[in-house]
Amino acid sequence: MNLDVLAIGAHPDDCEMFMGGSLLAFKARGLAVGVCDLTRGEKSTYGDVPTRLAERDRATRLLALDARTTLALPDGGLANLPEQRLAVIQALRELRPRLVFTFAFETRHPDHRACAEIVRDACFFSGLEKLPTPGQEPHRPEALLHFMEHTLLEKPDFCVDISAHWEAKVRLIEAYESQVLPKGTRDDATKTFIRSEDFWRVTEARAALTGNLIGVAYAEGFLGGPPPRLADPLAALACPRTP
Numbered sequence: 001m002n003l004d005v006l007a008i009g010a011h012p013d014d015c016e017m018f019m020g021g022s023l024l025a026f027k028a029r030g031l032a033v034g035v036c037d038l039t040r041g042e043k044s045t046y047g048d049v050p051t052r053l054a055e056r057d058r059a060t061r062l063l064a065l066d067a068r069t070t071l072a073l074p075d076g077g078l079a080n081l082p083e084q085r086l087a088v089i090q091a092l093r094e095l096r097p098r099l100v101f102t103f104a105f106e107t108r109h110p111d112h113r114a115c116a117e118i119v120r121d122a123c124f125f126s127g128l129e130k131l132p133t134p135g136q137e138p139h140r141p142e143a144l145l146h147f148m149e150h151t152l153l154e155k156p157d158f159c160v161d162i163s164a165h166w167e168a169k170v171r172l173i174e175a176y177e178s179q180v181l182p183k184g185t186r187d188d189a190t191k192t193f194i195r196s197e198d199f200w201r202v203t204e205a206r207a208a209l210t211g212n213l214i215g216v217a218y219a220e221g222f223l224g225g226p227p228p229r230l231a232d233p234l235a236a237l238a239c240p241r242t243p
Helices: 014-028 049-063 082-095 110-125 163-174 197-214 233-237
Strands: 005-009 033-037 067-070 099-103 143-147 158-161 219-223
Touching: 005 014, 005 082, 005 110, 014 033, 014 049, 014 099, 014 158, 014 163, 014 219, 033 049, 033 082, 049 067, 049 163, 067 082, 082 110, 099 110, 110 143, 158 197, 163 197, 197 219
Parallel strands: 005 033, 005 099, 033 067, 099 143
Antiparallel strands: 143 219, 158 219
């Protein structure tokens, strides 16, 4: 398979929460898009593995993904170890993406930090001819890009307009009903941030703030990669700004 875009998260729901609108936007442009989850989320406070995988499958259908793979690495035990890198290398060589998105390195969750490191190194090693994986050819993605957790710690290097896909992103996140509440509801006994009203307030505020940077209603921001190559600088840079 030859994907245009592969998003890699530590747990089912990571990619949907942090760049689900962009995945929808990429699909709307006709790109081949996939998601790779490093774990099955078995250590999550709410839900169990069968529930989480059923939710993952529901979200996959909403995204109309071209590929999705879950590697079953240890939730709560992700580490930049050779055997974990090898699993990601095999996924990269199978899916052969041009662009890879994963977590930024400065994150609160230990699994998210480890995910960023594993993917960074796997993207390099995946291109080495003398690191064999049976039946697979070497492949190195053209760019590695990063999404941030809930708090915007840095100004994004580039933003993707998701205004047309905002409501679809909300439905996408709501597919993980063991992890989040339906938008507009509350759970006064919640044990986690993402299963709270605050999660939705922060998620919408983040998308609106990022959108304001490029003069649109909602956007998602990303870090890293090579400098963007612009064929039309006016279309990319002279966008209207909101007051």
